[in-house]
Structure formats: structure tokens, C-alpha cells
Amino acid sequence: MNxxxxxxxxxxxxxxxxxxxxxxxxxxxxxxxxxxxxxxxSHDHDREHAxxxxxxxxxxxxxxxxxxxxxMRLATWVPPGGVKAEATVVALPGDSGGExxxxxxxxxxxxxxxxDEASLTAARTVFSTKAGxxxxxxxxxxxxxxxxxxxxxxxxxDMTWFFKLTGDEAAAESARxxxxxxxxxxxxxxxx
Amino acid sequence: xxxxxxxSRLVDLLSSLKLTLLCLTLLIVLVVACTLAQxxxxxxxxxxxxxxxxxxxxxxxxxxxxxxxxxGGGLVGGVLLLNLxxxxxRKLEWSWRKGGLWIVxxxxxxxxxxxxxxxxxxxxxxxxxxxxxxKSYSEDYRLMEAVVVDETNKEFNEEFGIPDSLLMSRRExxxxxxxxxxxxRAYHENAMLSRGGGASSPVNAGVGVxxxxxxxxxxxxxxxxxxxxxxxxxxxxxxxxxGVYLLSNALGAPQGFIHEGRSWKLALxxxxxxxxxxxxxKDFRHDRYPGTNIPKNFSSLVRLKDPAAGDDRDVLIxxxxxxxxxxxxxxxxxxxxxDTLSVLQVVRNPAWTLPYVSCLLVxxxxxxxxxxxxxxxxxxxxx
Numbered sequence: 001m002n003x004x005x006x007x008x009x010x011x012x013x014x015x016x017x018x019x020x021x022x023x024x025x026x027x028x029x030x031x032x033x034x035x036x037x038x039x040x041x042s043h044d045h046d047r048e049h050a051x052x053x054x055x056x057x058x059x060x061x062x063x064x065x066x067x068x069x070x071x072m073r074l075a076t077w078v079p080p081g082g083v084k085a086e087a088t089v090v091a092l093p094g095d096s097g098g099e100x101x102x103x104x105x106x107x108x109x110x111x112x113x114x115x116d117e118a119s120l121t122a123a124r125t126v127f128s129t130k131a132g133x134x135x136x137x138x139x140x141x142x143x144x145x146x147x148x149x150x151x152x153x154x155x156x157x158d159m160t161w162f163f164k165l166t167g168d169e170a171a172a173e174s175a176r177x178x179x180x181x182x183x184x185x186x187x188x189x190x191x192x
Numbered sequence: 193x194x195x196x197x198x199x200s201r202l203v204d205l206l207s208s209l210k211l212t213l214l215c216l217t218l219l220i221v222l223v224v225a226c227t228l229a230q231x232x233x234x235x236x237x238x239x240x241x242x243x244x245x246x247x248x249x250x251x252x253x254x255x256x257x258x259x260x261x262x263x264g265g266g267l268v269g270g271v272l273l274l275n276l277x278x279x280x281x282r283k284l285e286w287s288w289r290k291g292g293l294w295i296v297x298x299x300x301x302x303x304x305x306x307x308x309x310x311x312x313x314x315x316x317x318x319x320x321x322x323x324x325x326x327k328s329y330s331e332d333y334r335l336m337e338a339v340v341v342d343e344t345n346k347e348f349n350e351e352f353g354i355p356d357s358l359l360m361s362r363r364e365x366x367x368x369x370x371x372x373x374x375x376x377r378a379y380h381e382n383a384m385l386s387r388g389g390g391a392s393s394p395v396n397a398g399v400g401v402x403x404x405x406x407x408x409x410x411x412x413x414x415x416x417x418x419x420x421x422x423x424x425x426x427x428x429x430x431x432x433x434x435g436v437y438l439l440s441n442a443l444g445a446p447q448g449f450i451h452e453g454r455s456w457k458l459a460l461x462x463x464x465x466x467x468x469x470x471x472x473x474k475d476f477r478h479d480r481y482p483g484t485n486i487p488k489n490f491s492s493l494v495r496l497k498d499p500a501a502g503d504d505r506d507v508l509i510x511x512x513x514x515x516x517x518x519x520x521x522x523x524x525x526x527x528x529x530x531d532t533l534s535v536l537q538v539v540r541n542p543a544w545t546l547p548y549v550s551c552l553l554v555x556x557x558x559x560x561x562x563x564x565x566x567x568x569x570x571x572x573x574x575x
Contacts, residue, residue: 021355021357021358022355022358023352023353023354023358023365023367024351024352024353024355025350025351025352025353025367025369026350026351026353026466027348027349027350027351028348028349028350028351028466029347029348029349030346030347030348030349032327032328032329084530090444090445092399092445093399093401093402094398094399094401096399096445096446096447097399097445097446097447097448097457098446101446101457102445102446105444105445105446110322111321111322111323111324111325111326141322141324141325142324143322143323143324143532145323145530145531145532147322147529147532168529168530168532
């Protein structure tokens with residue numbers, strides 16, 4: 001019995017399992033290219049709390065709770081009454097990719113197509129706070145069960161602060177007022 | 193003469209029933225060990241280490257040493273396949289009377305070959321779609337990719353995907369379509385990012401400036417996700433650096449640069465697999481038994497659009513009723529966001545039909561064999 005054929009098969013199996021992957025090149029239409037970066041990570045309670053940058057202070061309305069942040073998230077604000085929505089606080093250096101890029105990323109997270117600079121300007125509401133001018137965007141997804149995302153952007157010195165409320169439409173609506181109260185009450189951090 | 197004796201002994205060994213029993217015993221031990229290992233390793237890594245490997249390795253705590261501990265499923269399965277083939281050709285009589293057993297053995301051999309093919313070729317990913325959302329790509333569960341995106345064109349983006357295996361193995365990565373090479377300064381499968389303490393970091397551009405990186409052991413358990421980090425530097429052919437960037441799937445903000453009028457973005461994300469068709473989630477249902485919270489049914493009504501195949505239709509995907517299209521199978525896997533988000537497992541397995549063919553052959557073979565035995569028994573009784 002000749003068993004020499006076993007060796008070539010083993011070699012082929014070994015070679016196929018060890019082949020090196022290469023760089024892939026894909027052309028993606030703009031309308032589908034909303035997810036260049038991943039969504040922000042969800043809570044992971046065994047991570048260490050980040051020591052956040054100083055620069056901004058906030059005061060929570062009655063009933064709201066603050067959960068210490070983790071990773072890149074500096075804090076999470078939880079509205080009262082078990083409402084299924086939450087607000088997150090993230091601060092990044094520089095302009096963090098620009099407002100249009102970030103707005104399109106948020107829109108992509110709730111299934112909306114990208115928008116352009118003119119439409120974004122039209123959708124923008126600006127509040128004056130003691131910490132500076134805050135730009136607010138309010139996006140709703142489409143479909144029967146809608147998701148709502150309200151994002152507030154504040155630039156202070158070399159940092160950009162992002163405050164983002166997300167939840168289903170009804171929950172976000174009930175938390176909206178409290179969220180905007182916090183945002184309008186932002187003050188510079190004396191410890192900076 | 194001596195050589196012939198050696199070959200005969202090897203053939204005797206490979207076709208022996210004792211070897212069959214030994215292999216089956218080893219497989220039982222492997223299955224038990226793999227099941228227990230899933231508690232710490234998660235199902236994927238446990239299967240990789242115990243079942244889809246030729247050797248199960250063991251490393252002493254805190255040591256980089258790897259010691260062979262046990263034959264892996266690949267080795268045991270391979271020997272069992274050889275055993276089956278040798279026993280069949282050597283011991284099984286070639287006659288119509290034994291035709292059923294021949295078919296059963298071919299069916300069993302196909303089952304082994306199918307598992308080897310699956311281990312080598314299967315790719316698993318998932319699509320998380322919200323109601324009303326359309327997607328034409330799926331994402332890997334674990335594997336990452338750095339992506340360099342040329343956003344200059346108004347109609348489309350040109351995406352260059354660099355698999356994490358390259359980030360780990362190469363110092364420099366280049367592609368004819370890129371006007372710069374990407375120098376990999378560091379890659380961590382899992383790391384904690386935090387603010388401050390990053391004074392010694394080489395990162396000097398993008399959102400990662402001033403961040404510190406604390407490497408962590410990669411997580412493998414089901415439901416856990418690594419926060420991978422790559423520190424990369426685009427460098428022009430003349431050696432000029434375009435900045436050192438920190439990329440991580442834990443960073444949401446986009447980052448990039450403009451070079452000679454072309455706008456580039458950099459990111460690290462779960463590896464994406466693009467498909468030539470799209471799925472739109474029209475409705476996700478999470479039915480419960482009346483008056484209880486006990487799940488009765490999970491289903492996703494999706495619109496499948498495949499211009500190349502001329503397909504544009506609604507498909508209902510539910511438990512044990514997947515969608516098969518374009519060489520992929522879409523299973524209902526999970527859900528979220530107050531039942532407005534559906535997660536479909538996407539499996540590409542060119543060998544998916546082999547287990548079915550195998551089962552069919554084994555059934556046919558057993559029917560044949562029992563038929564022959566029944567006929568023989570009836571003939572003996574009549575006599």
C-alpha cells in the first residue's frame with residue numbers, strides 16, 4: 001500500500017491554514033460609508049475609571065444620576081423614573097474629526113443617511129453657556145419604532161466635549177428637557 | 193522484505209479496530225475538555241484550541257513556553273479518517289451484499305472531510321440592523337482591521353482594509369493604491385486607554401494625543417470585546433511623516449488628514465465583509481406566550497435587494513429558518529434596543545452541504561444493509 005499521497009495532502013492543508021492575509025481594497029458608495037469607525041463601546045464594568053480632563057462642570061437636575069465613566073467615556077447621566085435613555089460625556093482633543101463627520105457618524109448609528117454642511121447648519125441649535133457656545137443636534141431615526149439622538153458639542157480651548165442623549169423616541173423626549181437643562185448649565189471648571 | 197514488513201505493520205495499525213476505539217475515546221475526552229474550557233475561554237477559542245487544532249498546547253502560568261499536552265481534534269479526526277479508509281478497503285468485502293456498509297463508510301468519511309473543510313473555509317460574522325436600516329456588510333465577531341479611507345471622491349470612498357494579522361506581523365504596510373506606507377509603531381489586541389500619563393507616547397496627531405495605553409490580556413469569553421489599539425504612522429516615499437495616530441475600536445471620533453488635496457481617514461474597527469446585496473430590516477418581532485415574558489418566537493422581516501441576481505423580495509428569518517443567499521446563510525441570532533434591533537449571524541461555509549449529503553448516504557447505506565439482512569432473514573425463515 002502506497003501512502004505517499006498522504007504527505008502532499010498534509011502539505012496542502014498546512015499551507016492553506018498558514019496563508020497570509022493581504023490588504024483589501026473596496027469602493028464603498030458614500031451613502032453606505034457611514035460606519036468608517038465603530039460605534040462607541042458600551043459599558044464594561046470591570047474597566048478602570050478614566051481620569052477625565054478638567055475644563056467643564058455640570059449640575060444634574062433632581063432625580064438624575066451620574067455613573068462614573070470608563071474607558072473614553074467620562075460620565076454617564078441616567079434620567080429618573082427608569083426611562084430607557086442615557087446621556088454620555090466624552091471629551092477629545094482638537095476638533096475630533098469635525099462636526100460634520102461626527103454628526104454623520106451619529107446619524108449612521110441610528111440608521112440615517114449622511115447629511116451635508118448646509119443641512120447640518122440648518123439642523124443646528126446654539127445655546128450660550130458659561131462654559132462657551134454649545135451646538136445641539138437632534139436626530140430621529142425612521143420607521144415605526146424610532147430612536148432619537150440629541151448631541152451637544154462644546155469647544156473649550158484645545159478640547160471638544162460631546163454630550164449625547166440616546167434612547168427610543170418616547171424615552172428621549174421625556175429625558176430631553178433635563179438633558180438640555182444640564183447642557184445649558186455647563187460652567188468652566190475652576191480646577192482647570 | 194523488511195520494508196514490506198514495516199508497511200504491512202503500518203497498514204495493519206491504520207486499519208485496526210483498536211485504533212478506532214482509541215480515537216473515539218480521545219475524541220470523547222477532547223469534547224469533555226473543550227466543554228469545560230468554554231467557561232474560561234469562550235466557545236470560539238475553546239473549539240480552536242481543542243477541536244480545530246492538531247495539538248492541544250499547554251503553557252505554564254507566566255511562561256511563554258508551549259508544551260504539547262494532548263492530540264487535538266484535527267489530528268485525532270485525521271487518524272480516524274485514515275483508519276476508516278484503510279479499514280474499508282482492507283477489510284470490507286466488495287460485493288452487493290456489503291454495498292450498504294460501503295455507502296455508510298463513504299458517508300462517514302464525508303462527515304470528517306466536511307468538518308476539515310469547515311475548519312479551513314468557514315467565516316462567521318454578524319449584521320446588527322435597526323428597523324428601517326439598510327446594510328450591505330457584516331462584521332466579524334473578533335477580528336479587527338485598520339482602515340485607511342480615501343474620502344476625496346464625492347460619489348464613493350476607497351477603503352483599504354488592513355487585517356489585524358498584518359498589523360501584528362509587519363513593521364511596514366504598503367499598497368499600490370496608497371501614496372504613503374503605514375508604519376506600525378505598536379499593536380495591542382486589547383488595551384485600556386486613559387487620559388493623562390501619555391507624555392512619552394509617540395502619538396502626535398489625531399484624537400489620541402496625550403492618551404496612555406495600558407496593554408491587557410485579550411478577552412475571549414463570549415460577549416466580551418477587545419479594545420484593540422494600533423499606533424500607526426503614514427510615511428511618504430521621501431520619508432516625511434504625516435503624523436503618528438492612535439487608532440482604536442474604543443474611539444468613536446473620526447480622525448485623518450489631507451494630503452495633496454486628498455482627504456484621508458484612519459480607523460480601527462471590527463473587520464467588515466462587503467456583500468453585493470443589501471438587507472433592510474422592515475420588522476423585528478419578539479413574540480411571547482400570552483400573559484408571560486417567556487419568548488415564543490424571534491423573527492426578522494427583511495427586504496433583500498440583489499441587483500446582480502435580479503432579487504428584490506421580502507424574506508422572513510426566524511429560528512431554524514435562515515435565509516440562504518449568495519453563498520451565505522443568515523440566522524436569527526440576537527436582538528436589542530427595545531426590540532428594534534435585530535442581530536443576524538452570517539455564515540459563509542462552502543462545505544455546508546457535506547453533512548447533509550453525509551447523513552443522506554449513511555441513512556441510505558443503513559437502509560440498504562438492513563434490507564439485505566431482512567431479506568436474508570426472511571429467506572432463512574422460509575427455508
